[in-house]
Amino acid sequence: MPLESIRSLVRTDLTETDRFISKELQSDIPFINELVAHTLSAGGKRIRPLLVLLSARALDHQKLHHIELASAIELIHTATLLHDDVVDSSNLRRGHETANSIWGNEASVLVGDFLYSRAFQLIVKLQHLPILSIFSNATNIIAEGEVLQLINCHNPDTTEASYFDVIMRKTAKLFEVATQAGAALCTDNLDYISAMQKYGLNLGIAYQLIDDALDYSASADQTGKNMGNDITEGKPTLPLIYALTKGTTQEVDLLRTAIQTGSTTEIPSIVKIIESTGAIEYTSNAAKQHAKQACDALTLIPESPYREALHRLAGFVVERSY
Numbered sequence: 001m002p003l004e005s006i007r008s009l010v011r012t013d014l015t016e017t018d019r020f021i022s023k024e025l026q027s028d029i030p031f032i033n034e035l036v037a038h039t040l041s042a043g044g045k046r047i048r049p050l051l052v053l054l055s056a057r058a059l060d061h062q063k064l065h066h067i068e069l070a071s072a073i074e075l076i077h078t079a080t081l082l083h084d085d086v087v088d089s090s091n092l093r094r095g096h097e098t099a100n101s102i103w104g105n106e107a108s109v110l111v112g113d114f115l116y117s118r119a120f121q122l123i124v125k126l127q128h129l130p131i132l133s134i135f136s137n138a139t140n141i142i143a144e145g146e147v148l149q150l151i152n153c154h155n156p157d158t159t160e161a162s163y164f165d166v167i168m169r170k171t172a173k174l175f176e177v178a179t180q181a182g183a184a185l186c187t188d189n190l191d192y193i194s195a196m197q198k199y200g201l202n203l204g205i206a207y208q209l210i211d212d213a214l215d216y217s218a219s220a221d222q223t224g225k226n227m228g229n230d231i232t233e234g235k236p237t238l239p240l241i242y243a244l245t246k247g248t249t250q251e252v253d254l255l256r257t258a259i260q261t262g263s264t265t266e267i268p269s270i271v272k273i274i275e276s277t278g279a280i281e282y283t284s285n286a287a288k289q290h291a292k293q294a295c296d297a298l299t300l301i302p303e304s305p306y307r308e309a310l311h312r313l314a315g316f317v318v319e320r321s322y
Contacts, residue, residue: 168204
């Protein structure tokens with residue numbers, strides 16, 4: 001499996017990161033521990049901490065602070081998932097019941113806040129002002145992305161430019177932080193840090209594009225969420241935006257109505273329209289372009305097995321089926 005071969009390069013670091021997260025998330029309040037344990041047990045690809053570790057190792061990092069940094073990234077990501085599931089009224093993630101569907105919205109939001117604050121406790125302990133600045137700026141931008149996505153919800157007139165603005169803020173920003181901070185932990189070389197930053201940003205855009213394509217081309221068994229989930233949440237993602245420009249008048253009317261209402265009754269028809277207009281291929285090609293830009297940014301980074309792993313990770317991101 002491609003991802004496993006990439007992960008094997010930093011397997012010890014990943015194991016230490018998981019162990020560190022488990023230790024740091026212990027709370028005096030048992031309910032917090034229960035909800036957090038449920039959320040983390042759903043697994044996930046751990047792409048963001050993997051990016052921290054590979055970026056740090058690619059720049060010959062020898063100390064242990066990369067474990068704390070990788071853990072902080074994963075905690076922030078998990079916090080955003082808890083908040084996302086509340087906003088989207090989701091009941092399934094990675095094939096598991098969401099925390100909000102079990103314990104309610106209030107608990108999920110508050111435990112998400114707990115994870116955010118614990119992540120910043122870890123970052124402050126690093127005593128590294130540039131990294132603290134990277135994280136504080138990024139979390140603000142991620143919050144703005146959430147608001148922008150909310151504004152776009154149920155709006156069939158959402159433009160491609162507006163869509164990219166959302167995914168750059170909401171998804172790609174944390175990828176960018178992972179590689180930028182991983183580099184900043186190891187070096188003051190601004191060229192290296194900038195190269196890693198560009199890699200992470202473009203990889204994150206590619207990742208979200210493929211996620212949005214898979215929403216209409218993969219089963220719930222593969223993705224851990226129901227096909228057409230985005231349309232039921234009224235999210236005009238790139239496959240829908242493109243199909244709206246290529247469909248017949250009747251097809252466009254159906255798509256616009258589905259976005260506005262979040263209807264689940266027309267999902268089979270919507271999937272057919274997206275397939276027939278070439279929207280999946282269009283989205284996939286856009287992802288490949290950004291993956292290439294990510295890899296191009298790595299040319300400044302010294303050659304090593306870790307740099308090669310970052311190249312291979314870009315290939316995995318655009319070829320994946322889950």
